[in-house]
Amino acid sequence: MQKARRKRNTVSFLILILLLLLLLGMNVAIGSTAIPMGNMVSILLRTGENQTAESIVWNIRMPRLLAAAVLGGALSVAGFQLQTFFANPIAGPFVLGISSGAKLTVALLMIACLQKKLTISSGIMILAAFIGAMVCMGVILLAAGRVRNMAVLIVCGVMIGYICSAITDILVTFADDSNIVNLHNWSLGSFSGISWGSVRTASLTVALALGCSMLLAKPMGAYQLGEAYAKSMGVEIRRFRLALILLSSLLSACVTAFSGPISFVGVAVPHLMKSLFRTAKPLVMIPACFLGGSVFCLFCDLVARTLFAPAELSISSVTAVFGVPVVLSMLLSRKSR
Amino acid sequence: MQKHEYLRTEHLRAGYSGKVILNDTELSVSPGEILTVIAPNGAGKSTLLKTLIRQLPALSGTVWIDGRDLTSLSGRELATRSAAVLTGRIEPERMTCEEVVSTGRYPYTGRLGVLSEKDRAVVREAMELVNILPLCNQDFNCLSDGQRQRVLLARAIAQEPKLLVMDEPTSFLDIRHKLEFLHILKTLVKEKQIAAVLSMHELDLAQKISDTIVCLRDGRIDRIGPPEEIFAGDYIGRLFQVEFGSYDPYSGSAELSPAPGKPWVFVIGGGGRGIPVYRQLCRMGIPFAAGILQKNDLDYPVASALASIVIAEEAFEPVREETLLSAEKQMLACERVVCALSSFGSLNVANETLFLLAKEKGLLISVEDLKT
Numbered sequence: 001m002q003k004a005r006r007k008r009n010t011v012s013f014l015i016l017i018l019l020l021l022l023l024l025g026m027n028v029a030i031g032s033t034a035i036p037m038g039n040m041v042s043i044l045l046r047t048g049e050n051q052t053a054e055s056i057v058w059n060i061r062m063p064r065l066l067a068a069a070v071l072g073g074a075l076s077v078a079g080f081q082l083q084t085f086f087a088n089p090i091a092g093p094f095v096l097g098i099s100s101g102a103k104l105t106v107a108l109l110m111i112a113c114l115q116k117k118l119t120i121s122s123g124i125m126i127l128a129a130f131i132g133a134m135v136c137m138g139v140i141l142l143a144a145g146r147v148r149n150m151a152v153l154i155v156c157g158v159m160i161g162y163i164c165s166a167i168t169d170i171l172v173t174f175a176d177d178s179n180i181v182n183l184h185n186w187s188l189g190s191f192s193g194i195s196w197g198s199v200r201t202a203s204l205t206v207a208l209a210l211g212c213s214m215l216l217a218k219p220m221g222a223y224q225l226g227e228a229y230a231k232s233m234g235v236e237i238r239r240f241r242l243a244l245i246l247l248s249s250l251l252s253a254c255v256t257a258f259s260g261p262i263s264f265v266g267v268a269v270p271h272l273m274k275s276l277f278r279t280a281k282p283l284v285m286i287p288a289c290f291l292g293g294s295v296f297c298l299f300c301d302l303v304a305r306t307l308f309a310p311a312e313l314s315i316s317s318v319t320a321v322f323g324v325p326v327v328l329s330m331l332l333s334r335k336s337r
Numbered sequence: 338m339q340k341h342e343y344l345r346t347e348h349l350r351a352g353y354s355g356k357v358i359l360n361d362t363e364l365s366v367s368p369g370e371i372l373t374v375i376a377p378n379g380a381g382k383s384t385l386l387k388t389l390i391r392q393l394p395a396l397s398g399t400v401w402i403d404g405r406d407l408t409s410l411s412g413r414e415l416a417t418r419s420a421a422v423l424t425g426r427i428e429p430e431r432m433t434c435e436e437v438v439s440t441g442r443y444p445y446t447g448r449l450g451v452l453s454e455k456d457r458a459v460v461r462e463a464m465e466l467v468n469i470l471p472l473c474n475q476d477f478n479c480l481s482d483g484q485r486q487r488v489l490l491a492r493a494i495a496q497e498p499k500l501l502v503m504d505e506p507t508s509f510l511d512i513r514h515k516l517e518f519l520h521i522l523k524t525l526v527k528e529k530q531i532a533a534v535l536s537m538h539e540l541d542l543a544q545k546i547s548d549t550i551v552c553l554r555d556g557r558i559d560r561i562g563p564p565e566e567i568f569a570g571d572y573i574g575r576l577f578q579v580e581f582g583s584y585d586p587y588s589g590s591a592e593l594s595p596a597p598g599k600p601w602v603f604v605i606g607g608g609g610r611g612i613p614v615y616r617q618l619c620r621m622g623i624p625f626a627a628g629i630l631q632k633n634d635l636d637y638p639v640a641s642a643l644a645s646i647v648i649a650e651e652a653f654e655p656v657r658e659e660t661l662l663s664a665e666k667q668m669l670a671c672e673r674v675v676c677a678l679s680s681f682g683s684l685n686v687a688n689e690t691l692f693l694l695a696k697e698k699g700l701l702i703s704v705e706d707l708k709t
Contacts, residue, residue, distance in 0.1 A: 002457075089430065218450030222443050224429045228392055232423070233443035233496070234416030280431040283449060 009284055012277050016291040020069070023298040027065040028057060030302065032309040059196075065298060067194045067202060071255045072265060072297025073290035074206045076273075077213060078251035079266025080289045084220050084282065085244050088150045089330065092266030093133075093252035096153075097160030099263075101136030102129035102256035103187060104164040104171075110183060111175050122201040122257070129253035136160055137249050165261075189260035189316035191301050198258050205254045209247050213286050216243055220282035262297070263316045264323030269293045271330045296322070342401075343368050343532035344389065344500050349398035351381065351388040357396060358384045360557050366549070368499065368530040371523070373543045375536070376553035377577050382536040383424065383504055385553065389534060390419050390502050402500060416444035420498035422489045422506050428478055434488045435473040438464055441495030463494040467521050483514030487521070494525065501526070503535040507542065515539065519546050541589020544568045552576050583642040592642035593619060600626035600645045602707070603671040605688050605695075610677040611636035615643045617704050618675075626671060628664045629656055629687050656687035664691055673707070674700040 029040060035053045042049050043057050079092040093099045109128040113120045143156040172183050185192070219240045222230040231237050255262060273288040274280050300318040307313060345365040352358040358381040366372045374382050387393040389400055391407055400407035403418055410418070420441065429437065441463065442456040452460070464470045467487040472480065477488060486506060493501055506522075507515040523546055526533050537543045543550060544564035552560045552567060554576055560567055567573070568586040577584070582593040596618070602625040604614050611627060612635070618625045627640035628648030640647045648664040650656045664687070668674055674695035681689035695701050 215448060218443070218446070218448065221450060222440055224432065225437065225440055226425070226427045228423050228425070229421070229427065229440070231392060231412075232390060232416065232419070232421040233440065234412035235443075236412055274431055278431065279436075280429070281436070283451075 005279075009277060012288070013291070015276075016288065016295060019295045020291060020298070023295055023302065024065060024069070027068070027298055027302055028061055030306055031056070031061060032305070063194050063196050063199045064191050064301070066199050067258060068191045068297045068301040069294040070199070070203050070206050071191070071259050071262075072269075072295075072300075073293040074202075074209070074251040075255045075262060075265045076269035076289040076293025076296070077210065077286055078248040078255070080270040080273075080282075080285055081213065081220075081244055081248035081251075082266070083270060084223060085241065085248070086144065086150065086153065087224075087226070088154070089271065089334070090154060090267055090327065091157075092264070093248070093255075094161070094261060094263045094266060096136070096140050096157035097162075097164060098133045098136045098140070098157075098249060098252050099256050099261035100161040100164035100168070101132040102253045103132070103261050104168050105129060105132030105135075106257055107168045107171050107183065107187060110186075111171055114175070122198045125257040126201065126205055126250075126254050129257035130250055132164075133249040133253040133256070136164065137245055141245070185314075186260045188314035189262045190304075190312070190314055191259050191297075192305070192312065194258055202254055202258050206251065209250050209254070210286070210290060212243070213247055214283070216240070216247065217282040217286055220244070224280065224282075259315065261316065263320050264327060265293055265296060265319050268319075268323035268326040269296050271326060272296075341367060343403060344534065345401045346389070347399045347401065349388065349400060350396040351384050351393065352396050353384070353393065355396070358556060359388075359553065362398070362558055364549075364551055364558065364561060366500070366532040366534055368532050369527055370548045371526055371533045371535065371546055372549045372551060373535050373537050373547035374551045374553060375538075375540060375543055375576075380553040381556065382553060386421075386502050386504050386534065386536055390421050390500075391415060392421075413444045416496065418498060419500040419502060420493035420496035422486070422493050422501075422503040424504045424508070430478075432477050433474050434469060434477055434480070434484075434491075435460065435464070437477050437488055438469075438473075438491045438495050441492040444496065459497065460491075460495050463491040466494060466525060467491045482509045483511070483517070486510060486514070486518055490518070490521065494529075499531060501531050501533045503533070505536050505538065508538060515542060522546070540568075540573060540584070540586075544586075544589070585638045585642065588638060590639070592616075592639060595619060595643045595645060596622045596624040598624040598645070600624050600667070600670075601672050602626075602702075603628065603668040603674045603695075603700075604640075604644070604677060605674065605691055606630065606636045606640065606677040607634055607685065607688060608678075609635040610679075612639045614675055614677045614704055615639050618707070619643045621707065623707065625675075626667050628667065629660060629691065650687075655684075661687045661690065665694060668695060668700075669698070671700070673702045675702060675704055675707070 033056055039050055039053060043054050046054060075093065082091040082096060083089055105128045106125060109120060139160055140157055144153055147153055168187055172187055175183055219235045222233045222235050227237060269292045270289050273285060273292045277284055277288055300322060301315055304313040304315050304318045342365040346362055349362040350357055350360055351362065362385065374385060376382050388395050438460050439452060442452055442460065445456060446452060464473060467490050469487050469491055472484060507518055510518060519542060525531065547564055550564050550567040551558055559576060573586050574584050582591060584591045601623055602618060604611055604625055604627045606614065606627055607630055624645045626646040627644040630637045630640055630647065630649045631652055632649050633652035637649060646667060648660065648667055650660050668691055676692050678688065
C-alpha cells in the first residue's frame with residue numbers, strides 16, 4: 001500500500017509538472033500576434049534579432065503567464081485551507097466573499113491614489129487587499145460562531161461578496177473617467193497588464209505564505225478529524241486556527257491585489273486534486289493544489305485571451321465556465337452517497 | 338496496598354463558561370483499571386470527561402495526570418499521556434482507516450508529520466489489536482459504526498496513552514459490536530496497563546466491565562464504588578428516577594410499567610416460561626396476577642415488575658398450604674388463566690394443583706386466544 005500510495009503521488013505530480021510546462025510553453029507561443037516558432041529560441045535568449053516579438057514575449061506574455069501560474073496556485077491553496085478550516089468542501093476565497101472584500105479595499109486605495117496622482121507600490125496593494133480580506137473573514141467567522149449550518153455560512157459569504165462587489169461597482173462608476181477602463185477590467189478579474197515588479201512581489205509573498213502553509217500541514221491533517229480530536233492530539237487550536245486564517249487571507253489578498261477576484265478556482269482545483277491524488281493529506285495537497293491551480297489558471301488565461309482574440313474575456317468568466325461543472329459534479333456526487 | 342493512581346481529581350468543578358455543571362468531583366483511576374461514569378441524560382457525563390482531558394478548562398480544583406497538574410502540561414505532554422475516543426460523528430474527507438489511525442502518532446512525529454518506521458509499526462500493532470488490519474485501505478467514511486468505533490479506538494491506542502478517555506464508545510453499536518468493543522477494551526487495558534475512563538448508557542454492560550462506577554446526579558458524584566455495591570438494591574432506579582417501569586440491576590433488564598387495574602388473567606409460570614407471557618400481557622395492556630413463583634425463580638423479578646399481584650414463596654422452601662390457598666383464591670377471582678408451563682416436576686405440585694383446578698373450572702385459555 002505504501003508503495004502504491006507513493007507511486008500514485010509521483011505519477012500525479014509528474015502529470016501536473018508536464019501539464020504546467022506544456023501550458024507555460026503554449027502561453028509564451030500563442031497570442032494575438034503570431035510569432036513563428038523558429039524565432040522562439042532567439043527571442044527567449046534575447047538576442048535582439050526581433051525587437052517587437054521580444055518585447056511582446058518578455059514584457060507582456062512572460063509576466064502575465066508567471067502571474068497566472070503563481071496567483072492561480074495561491075488561490076487554490078487558499079481554497080484548500082479554507083475548506084479544511086470550515087470542514088466544508090465548497091468553501092473558498094471567492095464563495096466566502098473574501099476576494100470581494102479585498103477587491104473593495106484595493107478599489108478604494110486605487111481611486112484615492114489615482115485622484116491624488118500617486119503611484120501605488122505593489123506591497124501597499126497587497127496590504128490593502130489583506131485588510132479587506134481580513135475584515136470579511138472576521139464577519140464570516142462571526143457568522144460561523146452563530147450558525148452551525150454550513151450551507152447558511154456559504155450563503156452569508158455570497159451575500160458579503162455581493163455587498164462588497166456592489167460598493168466597488170458604485171465606486172468605479174464615480175471614479176475619474178480616465179481610470180475607469182483600467183479599474184473596470186481589474187475589478188472583473190484579469191491577469192493582463194501586470195508588471196515585472198508586481199510579479200516579483202507577488203511571487204515572494206506567495207512563496208513565503210506557501211512555506212508557512214507547509215509547516216501547518218501537520219496540524220491541518222489532525223484538524224481534518226475535527227477540532228476536538230486535533231486538540232486531544234496536542235494541536236494548539238487557537239494558534240493554529242489564527243495561522244490558517246492569516247495565511248489563507250494573505251494568499252487570497254495577494255491574488256486579488258494583482259488580478260482582481262477570480263471565481264471558483266479555489267473550490268474546483270482542490271477537488272480535482274483530491275480526486276487525482278485520492279487523498280486529502282495536506283502535506284501532499286498543498287503542493288498539488290499549487291501546481292493544479294497554476295495549470296488551471298494558465299489554461300483559463302490562454303482561453304481568455306485567445307478564444308475571441310483580439311477581444312479578451314475576463315478571467316473569471318472562463319474559470320467559472322470550467323470550474324462550475326466541477327463544483328456541481330462534486331456536490332451532486334456527494335448527495336448521492 | 339496503595340496503588341499508584343494515574344488520574345486523580347481534587348475538588349474539581351466542571352462546567353461551561355462559568356456555568357457550573359459538576360461540583361466537588363473527586364475520583365481516581367489506576368493503571369489497568371476501568372472507571373465508568375453512569376448518569377441520567379444531561380447530568381454532566383460528557384462535561385466531566387471533557388474536563389479530564391482539558392477539552393474544557395476546569396472551573397476550579399485540580400486534575401492530576403501522572404502526578405502532574407493538568408494545567409501545567411503542554412499540549413504535546415498531555416497528548417503523549419492521554420488519548421480520547423469522542424462522541425460526535427467525524428467525516429474526514431478521503432482518509433483511509435490507516436490514515437485515521439496514523440493521526441494518533443501526531444505527538445511523536447516531526448515538524449511535517451512524516452511517519453518513521455517505528456511509527457508505522459505502532460500503527461500496525463494498534464490496528465491488529467482491534468482487528469481492523471483488513472480494513473486498512475478502506476475509506477473511513479464507508480465503514481459501519483462498529484468498524485468506525487474500532488478504528489477510532491486504534492487511533493487512540495496508536496497515541497500510546499496511559500490514560501484512555503471514551504465518551505459513550507458503545508452507544509451506536511449493535512449488541513454484537515458492543516460486546517466485541519468492550520472485550521477488546523478490557524484486554525487492552527489489562528495488557529497495556531492503561532487507566533480507562535468511560536461513560537456508558539448500557540448499565541448491564543457497565544457493571545460487567547468496570548472496576549469502579551461513578552454515578553452523577555444533581556451536579557455532583559452521588560455514589561462511587563465497585564459495581565457490586567452500586568448495583569445492589571434499587572439504587573439505580575432511584576439514580577435514574579425511573580418512573581414509568583422498572584429496572585432490574587441483576588439481570589440488567591428494564592421493564593415497562595404494568596397495566597393498571599384489577600388482575601384479569603392469572604398466569605401460572607416458573608423457570609423462565611412466564612416471562613414471555615407477562616410481557617405479552619403487558620403489551621396488550623391486560624392486568625394480571627402471577628403465581629406461584631419461588632422468590633429465586635427466573636420469572637420472579639419480571640413478574641414483580643409487571644404483575645399487579647405476585648403470589649410467591651420464599652426461596653428454597655416448599656410451597657406452604659396458605660400460599661397455595663391464597664393462589665387459588667386469587668386465581669378464581671380472575672376471569673381467565675394462562676398456564677405457561679407444559680409439564681410440572683415433582684417439586685412443583687402446587688402449580689399442578691392450580692392448573693387442574695383451572696381446567697376443571699374451564700378458565701384455561703392460551704395467550705394467542707387472548708389476542709382475539
